[in-house]
Amino acid sequence: MSWFAALRDTARTGLTLDRALTDPKRAVRGAVAVALVLFPTLALGGVALATSAAMGAFIAGSATFQRSFRPRASLAVAAGAGLGISTFLGYLAAGVPGLFPVLLAVWAFGAGLAWAIGPTAGVVATNTVSVMLIVVQLPVSTVTALGHGLVAALGGVAQATVITVWPIGSWTAQREALADTYAELADYARRLRQDPTAHVDPEPFMTARHAAALTPWQDRHRPPELRGLRGIAERI
Incomplete structure (x- = not known):
């Protein structure tokens, strides 16, 4: 160029x-x-x-x-x-x-x-x-x-x-990390149809785990929909 x-x-x-x-x-x-x-x-x-x-x-x-x-x-x-x-x-x-x-x-x-x-x-x-x-x-x-x-x-x-x-989008980063985790899980499931030995990309799961490290204040105020879903994705 x-x-x-x-x-x-x-x-x-x-x-x-x-x-x-x-x-x-x-x-x-x-x-x-x-x-x-x-x-x-x-x-x-x-x-x-x-x-x-x-x-x-x-x-x-x-x-x-x-x-x-x-x-x-x-x-x-x-x-x-x-x-x-x-x-x-x-x-x-x-x-x-x-x-x-x-x-x-x-x-x-x-x-x-x-x-x-x-x-x-x-x-x-x-x-x-x-x-x-x-x-x-x-x-x-x-x-x-x-x-x-x-x-x-x-x-x-x-x-x-x-x-x-004036709180705005307080949990946006955590929601995006969780969404990226399930997006990678869905993509992994699609790849398994063509390649039974396909591997899952661990990076979104690592980011989601990092996002789950909360301060005591965050843990008390965390939205209910963000509780437990990361663990389910990891078990799958």
Whole structure:
């Protein structure tokens, strides 16, 4: 494929709206959480502080769009905590000549390693690097740096609060994992008609088992239709 064709196909793919991946309700919910921290912070602390708050809420909201089996509120809080720490350290490092590029390099290296944990951790860690570049401006005092870090973390708390009050598709990832398991089971049954020695693909079953590892809160609130079906598929 030529460079022109590759760039053309990439641009066409990037400009194509995949409605299967869109979720307007969750997008509106995330925007509401950003507004809840942006406008009060802008009125009370000015543009610089409002930027830290808005970036914290935005990145924490982005973390909740990742396919994860963890509660989305906990993802938002964890993302907000990471953003708060990175913002605080970035402002402290900006006051020492030559330290900020070193901190940025170490943070970027850690963000790269975070992808080994999973895509959600990788996305959040990578975004903390961009936030450090965007939010950190002139050297400030330790108290001011702490304030920027706290309002960035407050954005994650705001996202978690809105998610708790306005739940949308809380168990979508678990339902999809269970559906993929039974889809593979059905495909396996069809393959057996032609090949009695056919093997089942274990990956959907492994994903479903990972999805079934719930926190105590999730176990108490799990929908009834998600109980026991994975075990039946595994026994079959």
